[in-house]
Amino acid sequence: MPTEVLWVDKYAPKKLSEIIGWRKQVEEFVSWFNRALRGEEKRPCLLVGPPGVGKTALVHAFARERGVELIELNASDERSAEKIRELEKVVVTGSITGRPKLLFLDEIDGMSGTADRGGVSAILKIIKISRIPVAMAANDPYSQRLRPLRDMAYTIRFHALRSDLIARKLKQIAEAEGLNITEDAIKAIAQRSGGSLRSAINDLQALSSRELITKADVEAMLGVRDVQSNVFEALNKLFKGSPELAKQAFEDSGLDPRAFLLWVKHATTVAYSDPDEVSRAFDSLSKADIFLTRIIREQEWGLLKYAIDFMTMGVNLAGEKPRGFIRWGVPSRFRVAREEALRSALAKIARHTHTSTREVRRLLPLIRIIASKGRLSFLSREEQAALAPLAKQPPELKEEKEARAEEKPRRRRRAARRAAKRSSGQATLSLG
Ligand SMILES: Nc1ncnc2c1ncn2[C@@H]1O[C@H](COP(=O)(O)OP(=O)(O)OP(=O)(O)O)[C@@H](O)[C@H]1O
Numbered sequence: 001m002p003t004e005v006l007w008v009d010k011y012a013p014k015k016l017s018e019i020i021g022w023r024k025q026v027e028e029f030v031s032w033f034n035r036a037l038r039g040e041e042k043r044p045c046l047l048v049g050p051p052g053v054g055k056t057a058l059v060h061a062f063a064r065e066r067g068v069e070l071i072e073l074n075a076s077d078e079r080s081a082e083k084i085r086e087l088e089k090v091v092v093t094g095s096i097t098g099r100p101k102l103l104f105l106d107e108i109d110g111m112s113g114t115a116d117r118g119g120v121s122a123i124l125k126i127i128k129i130s131r132i133p134v135a136m137a138a139n140d141p142y143s144q145r146l147r148p149l150r151d152m153a154y155t156i157r158f159h160a161l162r163s164d165l166i167a168r169k170l171k172q173i174a175e176a177e178g179l180n181i182t183e184d185a186i187k188a189i190a191q192r193s194g195g196s197l198r199s200a201i202n203d204l205q206a207l208s209s210r211e212l213i214t215k216a217d218v219e220a221m222l223g224v225r226d227v228q229s230n231v232f233e234a235l236n237k238l239f240k241g242s243p244e245l246a247k248q249a250f251e252d253s254g255l256d257p258r259a260f261l262l263w264v265k266h267a268t269t270v271a272y273s274d275p276d277e278v279s280r281a282f283d284s285l286s287k288a289d290i291f292l293t294r295i296i297r298e299q300e301w302g303l304l305k306y307a308i309d310f311m312t313m314g315v316n317l318a319g320e321k322p323r324g325f326i327r328w329g330v331p332s333r334f335r336v337a338r339e340e341a342l343r344s345a346l347a348k349i350a351r352h353t354h355t356s357t358r359e360v361r362r363l364l365p366l367i368r369i370i371a372s373k374g375r376l377s378f379l380s381r382e383e384q385a386a387l388a389p390l391a392k393q394p395p396e397l398k399e400e401k402e403a404r405a406e407e408k409p410r411r412r413r414r415a416a417r418r419a420a421k422r423s424s425g426q427a428t429l430s431l432g
């Protein structure tokens with residue numbers, strides 16, 4: 001089966017000047033490295049920010065441009081403390097060839113999971129003994145586990161990329177690939193990317209087989225997924241964060257207040273099991289409900305902030321913060337049919353295998369097995385989800401499947417994380 005080159009790789013920046021945004025961050029990184037080489041800077045560098053904004057790309061482009069020998073560990077490697085210990089030998093030798101070296105520990109939040117408690121201390125040790133500069137990258141700026149590293153590091157922060165910057169890059173790629181895409185459609189992809197250029201580029205590629213790509217195509221494809229992942233992130237904030245952080249969850253979710261209430265109601269039963277906690281949370285939600293009814297009936301939008309406080313802070317304070325990865329699930333009301341995703345998955349497979357969609361449909365059971373092995377990486381995430389047997393796996397269970405993988409051996413967890421990232425560019429939820 002011919003495999004397409006991923007555009008995120010094809011169009012990855014080759015030099016620092018091709019990095020979009022992040023002028024200041026690039027400068028900081030280069031000057032940190034220079035100081036570290038001269039021995040003036042002992043701190044490791046920590047790049048922190050959301051997925052798909054160019055942290056790894058920056059380090060790679062830098063190493064390439066500067067002729068730096070990159071020694072790298074990331075989430076797809078065996079991530080035991082042991083593996084890091086092997087690196088101990090490498091980092092104490094420093095550079096003999098005159099070619100500077102850089103140790104890059106990428107995606108460190110993925111590495112120091114509960115199953116790998118030794119992770120952080122192994123990193124701390126290697127930083128201590130290393131004679132070459134050490135850079136790290138992570139997504140979650142609040143992770144408790146990474147705290148010791150964060151405290152000692154020279155931190156460079158990244159944020160979601162501005163959507164006009166994303167749109168500009170998409171336009172270049174669309175031109176290079178000879179796509180027929182409307183200005184609106186490009187804007188829509190950029191706006192729905194959540195500030196992740198990786199996600200945006202993957203989405204553009206997923207749509208690229210169409211003769212003409214319009215805004216409606218983008219919305220049909222991306223609507224469901226975006227809503228869900230934003231909401232899951234928001235729920236994490238709401239239940240696991242401080243009350244102040246919880247308060248932002250409503251805005252983050254991108255939902256209207258009524259829909260948000262339904263999601264939080266559903267999530268409450270997932271997050272809390274103690275009857276007192278559930279009861280307090282529902283009490284708060286019922287107050288929000290009363291406010292919302294009044295707001296809508298009397299158009300008193302000034303009351304909205306109270307409704308939001310009850311739905312967010314009120315629920316947040318109702319119980320103990322849940323720990324670990326949570327499968328939020330989707331309230332039944334919001335489960336959306338995946339017929340469209342299924343149809344486009346079948347069409348793509350037909351194209352790749354030079355057969356008809358009808359033939360592909362006939363072989364569906366077989367294809368589902370292949371898909372479940374993660375072999376159909378040219379499909380987007382929701383196309384893959386749509387291929388999973390519907391009886392066993394209703395649409396929202398995609399997230400749950402990843403969650404299950406979390407609980408299983410780490411190899412599978414990483415595989416799921418990688419697969420999800422590659423295929424959709426969306427972040428897996430960070431595992432507090
Ligand atoms: N700022 C950027 N400039 C140019 N290309 C970018 C930028 N950000 C992302 N990309 C594109 O998206 C791809 C993925 O970005 P990258 O791997 O650097 O993300 P990341 O910030 O390391 O995310 P993660 O936290 O998930 O590892 C890159 O290969 C590149 O094609």
Ligand SMILES: [Mg+2]
Binds near residue numbers: 137
């Ligand atoms: Mg990265």
